[in-house]
């Protein structure tokens with residue numbers, strides 16, 4: 001068995017379906033987070049009540065950062081504040097990009113999903129690659145059930161990222177799968193600054209979703225322990241991402 005699987009939470013439900021396995025490969029670094037982080041036991045929350053029940057079990061910390069009220073798991077916030085202090089000493093700032101840069105609820109992830117799926121479907125219908133009835137059928141599905149249909153279209157080169165050139169998973173998370181639901185993720189304004197990325201990494205915050213450049217994940221360990229958690233380093237341009245080695 002790959003090391004990664006031995007590092008997952010005890011009650012973690014390892015997905016057996018194609019969508020779940022894809023989510024695990026793309027977003028799965030989160031599930032081996034340490035340092036007081038409590039990752040979810042599932043790759044996909046199916047509805048708001050599953051999310052609410054998980055979120056209410058967590059120790060939460062709320063701070064006003066850069067003018068936005070941000071909520072994170074307590075351990076993640078503590079590490080983030082330490083990173084912010086270190087940045088200040090170096091005349092740098094670490095701030096959230098917006099009000100939804102920390103914790104999100106299920107409804108928020110549905111809205112973001114629809115903001116890519118709906119225009120994407122219209123685009124591919126316009127290009128004649130998809131029929132109107134097919135698009136209407138997908139739109140009528142629950143967001144949860146849309147995921148496998150969108151992945152199917154993407155396997156036929158109809159992509160749904162914002163610029164329609166790559167998979168939707170690098171642009172927005174499928175409903176119920178966002179790392180922001182776990183309160184272990186933060187979208188950072190200064191993500192382009194390598195020194196800022198180094199400071200965040202020093203405090204346990206790493207990039208774990210390829211192509212999602214502002215997005216950081218609290219893994220709660222130093223970089224030299226990440227491969228021991230079954231993660232592998234993936235370089236893309238000058239960025240380093242940590243993904244499950246599976």
Ligand SMILES: [Zn+2]
Pocket residue numbers: 180185186187212214215216
């Ligand atoms: Zn994000």
